[in-house]
Amino acid sequence: MAERHPLRGRRVAEVLATSTGGVGTHVRALLPALLAAGAQARVCGPAATETLFGFTATGAGFAAVEISAGLAPLADARAVAALRRATAGTDLVHAHGLRAGLVAAAARRLGAQRTRPLVLTLHNALPPGGGARRRLLALAERATVRGADIVLAASADLAENAWRQGARDVRVAPVSAPPLPAPVASPAEVRAGLGMADGRPLVVAVGRLHPQKGYDVLLDAAARWATDPRLTVPPLVAVAGDGPLQAELAGRISAEHLPVALLGRRTDVADLLAAADLAVLPSVWEARSLTAQEALRSGTPLVATRTGGLPELLGDGAELVPVGDAAALAEAVTALLTDPPRARRLAEAGSARAATWPDEAGTARQLVAVYRELLGAPGTGA
Numbered sequence: 487m488a489e490r491h492p493l494r495g496r497r498v499a500e501v502l503a504t505s506t507g508g509v510g511t512h513v514r515a516l517l518p519a520l521l522a523a524g525a526q527a528r529v530c531g532p533a534a535t536e537t538l539f540g541f542t543a544t545g546a547g548f549a550a551v552e553i554s555a556g557l558a559p560l561a562d563a564r565a566v567a568a569l570r571r572a573t574a575g576t577d578l579v580h581a582h583g584l585r586a587g588l589v590a591a592a593a594r595r596l597g598a599q600r601t602r603p604l605v606l607t608l609h610n611a612l613p614p615g616g617g618a619r620r621r622l623l624a625l626a627e628r629a630t631v632r633g634a635d636i637v638l639a640a641s642a643d644l645a646e647n648a649w650r651q652g653a654r655d656v657r658v659a660p661v662s663a664p665p666l667p668a669p670v671a672s673p674a675e676v677r678a679g680l681g682m683a684d685g686r687p688l689v690v691a692v693g694r695l696h697p698q699k700g701y702d703v704l705l706d707a708a709a710r711w712a713t714d715p716r717l718t719v720p721p722l723v724a725v726a727g728d729g730p731l732q733a734e735l736a737g738r739i740s741a742e743h744l745p746v747a748l749l750g751r752r753t754d755v756a757d758l759l760a761a762a763d764l765a766v767l768p769s770v771w772e773a774r775s776l777t778a779q780e781a782l783r784s785g786t787p788l789v790a791t792r793t794g795g796l797p798e799l800l801g802d803g804a805e806l807v808p809v810g811d812a813a814a815l816a817e818a819v820t821a822l823l824t825d826p827p828r829a830r831r832l833a834e835a836g837s838a839r840a841a842t843w844p845d846e847a848g849t850a851r852q853l854v855a856v857y858r859e860l861l862g863a864p865g866t867g868a
Contacts, residue, residue: 495526579603680724694727787805788803788804
């Protein structure tokens, strides 16, 4: 018989760095299950994440710890000190992402509770490339995964890498996207809001405007669609998201007269996906993309890159193309737009694939079990 409150009285801290998307959404989704299991949960992260995700609305506590997205020695030293204070008396710390893990591991080494369990979830791989910064990141990754009691990896390739880095205990722990709300606006209303003429295809991309997301390749593909004779009218590519590449992408769209609209951060992703003829995910790398999950659950045909954890996540439920190949991306999209029966079959396969994924409740139960394993029964020592 399952324990009713397996974490009764346990004080746990969820730690994250700067986030505007998947990591913050994941942490927010876990909190109700931790509280229901009896834990006293606190989130430690940049103040902006509380504003964006509303962790305290679940009943959890929050402490501002400014952990940036990039390595910054002086800022990191301040973050380590702040995290030590914020987690004093905590029974377990769970860091989400390599940057949060680096700060949490340092805080544990320098603090009084050096035996306190540390769980690390890896959501992303290191960016490709070389140079001194890449070598420094690799050293930080190695130290962080070795410093955790358990490493939870969002995809199998992340798990394999953690083992290679010398982690003590690695487990694949899928990150589930929270369910999207039902669409509010009709497809016709969404298209009218985008200024679209009747019959024009709509291609939607959702994600931060960041080099990892491969939007440069998406713009290359959009240039091909604008001159493809098989398309009576080129699709409008609507990109929902903000980020550091905003000005660069906007400048290129304007200069090249590309059929792309940058929508900024949106709260109506469900409406956009329901109105779209298909979705695209041109990322350089992904583990278990929340956008991909949302597209398949919405019944929207998806074209994505064959990278990271996407093949194991999507199977035959999406059209997969090589990373960085604008011609292949353009051709896959064109083939679906010009063959509606094929697009419907892909959407059906995607929905079937999505039905096999664990939901948020299953993900949370797995995490509660990990905490219970490390901490022991309520009322006992770790």
